[in-house]
Amino acid sequence: MSTSPGAVLSRLASIVGASHVTEDASSVQAYSIDGVAPVSAVRPGSIAEAAEVVKFAAAERLALVASGARTKLAMGLPPREYDLALDLSRLDRISAYDPGDLTLSVEAGIPLSKIASALAQHAQFLPLAVPFENSATIGGTIASGIDSPLRQFFGTARDFVLGMEFITGDGSLAKSGGRVVKNVTGYDLHKLMIGAMGSLGVIAQVHFRTFPAPRSRRAFLASFDRSKQAWTLRQSIADSPLRPLTLDILSPGVAQLFGSNSAAKRAPEPYNPKMLADRRWTLTSGFAGNAKALDRYAADLRRMAEHAGAAEIATFGEEGIPGAFGRKREFIPIALEASPATVVLKVSALPSRMNQVLSAAEKAAASRGIDWAAIIRGVGVAYAALLPKDRGAESLKAVLAATDEILAATAAAVGNATIPWCPAEWKSRLKIWGLDRAEFAQMKKLKAFFDPAGVFSPGRFMGGI
């Protein structure tokens, strides 16, 4: 930083107004990442102001991290430098919503809840049932690349983001894609922004395709003594004409997590703790449709589950869904509160190899006496939480060995694994971004191009870019 802090403050104040910038120690503390607080925090009131702040930061080489509700700042590596918190929470407007076209444009800082209530008025929704749903903003949801149980049917953000406006490393406002549901004009630069954790640009506005909200839903649950049986059922469903909205497999440890007080706090929807058996693997699936279709789903799923050797089978109507669904959605925050040193791995593999990977994860944890729980999407993405007793040296040693083993097992199954969450002080020891990737050289070039001054979240993304 070449300019004196006082000068930074007054320049930022001239852009956003004095009441929207602070260097007060207790205020900036709220923006800390892995214990590092920024020097200043600034809250632009418009996209133009945000771009102006970035332009200034680039000129002054101020490292900045954009944030919304700050629910996922613990993901990724610690920032190498952190001068400026760019708080986008004032960019919370719906810029355009055309229910008849099923399209929506929103500013990055808008809370998901505000989007949901606007869409609900027209019986529509965005299939982003992501963790931290109560407070998370759309910008953070997209930038973190976090997924949702609804991906089984609707895919992920990359499948329904139509376009974006974003601020590049020199402070210019750029766009790609558009507001129509079908469009191949120009490169899909916005796809790069999804999951980039703000390392390539500051997401300013996102254009979405919205969806008609499913009218009537039911949920199905089958529990098994062995994980392999749950995967047999998953395969039967995949091979059938059924197209459920969600399909997740829960490891035995999940029952205890979902019954916890923190789970009730995170997902206050009514939940029956007897729903999950704590020694079994459980496949849960939600589906929607007309009455005939719902009956068909229930009957077919039951038959397939029996065939797979289910110990217990249950179907729930609308009233039984919210509790379990809410907890599935909030699995990560629930797990983060379940141990003083929770480590969450994200593992993906071909569905047929997922059981092998999860068996390795179970062995890696159990053999070291680490409690663990995992939620595994039927499409082949798992979040596995290791729950050590403390942050002590012994725990670290055990976690280090366990995660290395899981990463190796995933690689052997031609999958991908990263460690999106772990205690800050362990980040330098664990392979947060997984094993090296061949395309990393191209990614580095893109980073250098989009952010030539290196001001966007330096050090936090893959390979420390």
Add this chain to the structure above:
Amino acid sequence: MDPRLIHELRKLAGDEYVLHAPEDLLLYEYDGSVEIARPNCVVFPQTAEDVAAIVRLANRFDTPLVGRGAGTGLSGGALARQGGILVVFSRMNRILEIDAENQRARVQPGVVNSDLSAAVAHLGLHFAPDPSSQKACTIGGNVSENSGGPHTLAYGVTTNHVYALEVVLPSGEFIRLGSAALDPPGYDLTGLFVGSEGTFGLVTEITVKLTRLPESVKTLLAIYDAVDDATETVVEITARGITPAACEMLDGWTLRAVEDYVHAGFPRDSAAVLLIEVDGLRETAEAAAIDVADVCRAHHAREVRVARDAAERDLLWKGRKNAFGAVGRLSTTYYVQDGVIPRTKLPATLRRIAEIGKKNGFAIGNIFHAGDGNLHPIILFDARDESQFRRVVATADEIIGFCIEMGGSITGEHGVGMEKDRLMPLLFSETDLRLMSGVRDIFNPRALLNPGKIFPTAKGCGEVHVNPLPVSGAIPA
């Protein structure tokens, strides 16, 4: 072209797989668009290593190169605008792996779109993107153009169906993007690459998603006496929260041309027909078909027919997918656009297109993906008449201008290529374009690969080439 380069290419690919005689090159100077550009030679690699070796040669001889599948593209994406080597992938047409359990396939770029679906049909699977040219177009071309098709309304376009790519960069190095497993960590290079119109690299292998065939399919033909009633139906179907698998519209002019050629059963005296398909579970599809028919009738459809069996359904689709062939019987040259508008603007836009046509003295036919607002106005013209061509371009530009005014886009599935490059500034700022061309330069720094595409050049539209040959072979999506 340097004879030493020809010699090297022949040494590499074999004499019979290198074309350079002018009469051989004629076939490769056009695609499905009205553009034309002749390569200096054509080479047919057999392996990914061949492709890399060709790229290295292009570097050594500082010669541009362009990838090409079946040449069915509609924006000049696979034309050698600045000459050079055309790399045609028709020999790399092997399906390398079918993984039914995980619903994935690994294919070479020259695999024909419908061949993949045919190869996995016995497993109850298909490759969902279905451009109208699917019996000829290749998956490599689909990846480059991010191709759509009628059923992308419910199933998504190509980018939603690609997991991983193997690519030869213009430097000659191989890279692998993405992974067969979901959510590869890092930036979404696969998502960036799909739809880059052959300007980032030459794709040598593709891992795609296979989609389960629906248990039940209902295909409806709704017949209207007024175009407005048909477009209002589309608006209402969307508003009611019904997502058909496909929702296509043909106006009276187009359906008569089609009927005379295909005999699909479109009534010649109607003003418009909607071809609507719903699918899914038996229980779902049946109910949706009833809902859709209700909406059609509420908007004054004179008749709603439901295809009774696969043969009837195929006939209706044959009418839709051969529409451009039918138009080609009326005129050897026509200009097809690919503008997109928000669906609610459909009635107003079709009225405006009719006005624009009338004002400029052209009959404009409309056949398009109504469900997602992707228009394909067809303007017939006589290519021998240079002034008429100029007026066609002006008319087309007026239509595109209106689409943009409505909040739309200049191309929904055909690509920008060398046809719409001059229109890019209508949608994108200098900053946007600078950023996009900068990203291209990361992969393709010397613009050796597919030069002169996507980005506007100084060239005015008066210099756009007129195709002296019939383009009736064009079968746009």
